[in-house]
Amino acid sequence: MARYHIETYGCTSNRGESRQIERRLRDAGHHRVEGPGEADVAILNTCTVVEKTERNMLRRAEELGEETADLIVTGCMALAQGEQFRDAEVDADVIHWDEVPEAVTNGECPTTTPDAEPVLDGVIGILPIARGCMSDCSYCITKQATGKIDSPPVSENVEKARALVHAGAKEIRITGQDTGVYGWDTGERKLHELLDRICDIEGDFRVRVGMANPKGVHGIREELAEVFAENEKLYNFIHAPVQSGSDDVLGDMRRQHQVSEYVEIVETFDEYLDYWTLSTDFIVGFPTEEDEDHAQSMALLRETRPEKINVTRFSKRPGTDAAEMKGLGGTKKKERSKEMSELKMDVVAEAYDAMVGETHEVLVVEEGTGDSVKCYDEAYRQVIVQNADDHGVEVGDFVDVEITGHSTVYAFGEPV
CATH class of the missing domain: 2.40.50.140 (Nucleic acid-binding proteins)
Structure with missing residues (x-):
């Protein structure tokens, strides 16, 4: 889990965005610290109302970049004039509000507390379907807090979903450390069954499936894709974090899947669905990542063209095996992150541009x-x-x- 420091400038809307960012960070197990010097990551939510404000934002970004390990710049100036931070050579990820929580996670799974229960937030119902995962990633500290997968029965989760719908939920977000391995602890893979039964609940609502690692999805990709194709209540969306396009690096990360399995998942969903969104994550600058490994990640991004991409520069988490590895220099990680982030923006823009007129x-x-x-x-x-x-x-x-x-x-x- 990361320690974060957040600063917000500007209007009430900006403050509201920061509250949403913090809520999602806390839900993922991260905690706030008061000063950037104590933080793993600093978040600067910017304003751009007048020229003087812009100068102040640039100056503060430069200061924060020197005071913390990683800096994320978001908000109005980041969206409208993000190039100014790049021109000033501010060492930061300049991203949209919605992308901040994923960028902070360093590729780790979200953390669900032991007593996690469904939550209705406006018209959004949050449904944690299980706790823990089946992975042992070398860079992830979350596993120390969550342990192995513990899956309640399908019927129990269906009743929780039904209660959310009856309480007014229009969107149910299925969450967990790794939704793809739901049921593995009972000897059966049950995610597709759970989704099918939730979609049978009476009412007008939508269901979004949260992060599912490729290893878990791969074994049920046909069944899962079929359930998506048959149920209009399911958003045609999967978040399958590949993390690297190199099998060698995936091995060092102990990610359990290979690149070919991730590609097969994409191909299967392409076969079943005409219009869908692939979301994935890449960790840039893992300690054993060579130039060729990075090139393979870039090639995989070009090949599979995910419509949503989270790019995170590797940072060490205390107590993990990856923290003991000799890391890459900050300059190399920054260069690789910049290259992938630029490609990401091209790929994502292409997907949204294709929607215009529809x-x-x-x-x-x-x-x-x-x-x-x-x-x-x-x-x-x-x-x-x-x-x-x-x-x-x-x-x-x-x-x-x-x-x-x-x-x-x-x-x-x-x-x-």
């Missing part, structure tokens, strides 16, 4: 900045609807929208 049904899940709302389409791609009041669009609504444009990592939609 009509999609979206679910409005929460309020956005100003008079906008955040929505997700059937493939869990984020769509922003502006002037929501004028359109009579409210949180919890299902709306048909025409995609009119995009801002690289999300689309803009106009109700039709």
Whole structure:
């Protein structure tokens, strides 16, 4: 788990975004510290209202970059003028608000507390389906807190999902350290059965499946893809973190899967689904990553073209085996991260650009900045609807929208 320091500048909307970021970080087992010097990562949520503010943001980013191991810059200036941080050679990841929690995790699994119960947050229902995982990744400290997978019965999780729907949930987010290995401790792979039964619950809602490591998904990829194809309530979305395009590095990470298995998962979902979102993670600069290994990761990104990509520079976690390895220099990690992040933006922008002119049904899940709302389409791609009041669009609504444009990592939609 990481120690984080967060600073927020600007309007009430920015403060609201920071609260959401912190909520997701706490849910993943990370904890806040007061000063950047004590933190593993510092988060700067920026404002860009006037030129003086921009200069202050650049100066503060430079200061934080010198005071902490890793810096993440997000917020209005990061989105509108991210190139200014790069031109100033600020050593930071400049990313969208929604990407911050994943960037902090260093490739680790989320942490579910022993007494985790379903939570209704607005119209979003959070359903932890199990605790623990079956992996033993050499860089991950989460395993020390969670242990092996412990899967409640399918019927128990279905009843929890039913209670969330009856309480008003329009979106159920299936969570866990590794949803793909749900049921392994009982001798059966049950994720596809669980999803099928949740989708049988009466009501108008959507279901999103949380992180599932490729090893667990690979063994049930046909069954899982078939369940996705048969159930409209399921967002056509999987988050399968590959972490590297090199089998040698995956071996050193003790990731259990090979690159070929990840590719087979992608090919299977391509066969069953015409429109879906692949989300994955890459750890850049693992201690044993050579230039050729990095090149293989870049090639895998180009080949599979995930629509959502989390790029994280490796950092050591105390008590892990990877912390004992001789690490790569910060400059090399920064260069590789920059190269992959630039490719990532090209790949993601291409996916959202292809949506322009199409009509999609979206679910409005929460309020956005100003008079906008955040929505997700059937493939869990984020769509922003502006002037929501004028359109009579409210949180919890299902709306048909025409995609009119995009801002690289999300689309803009106009109700039709």
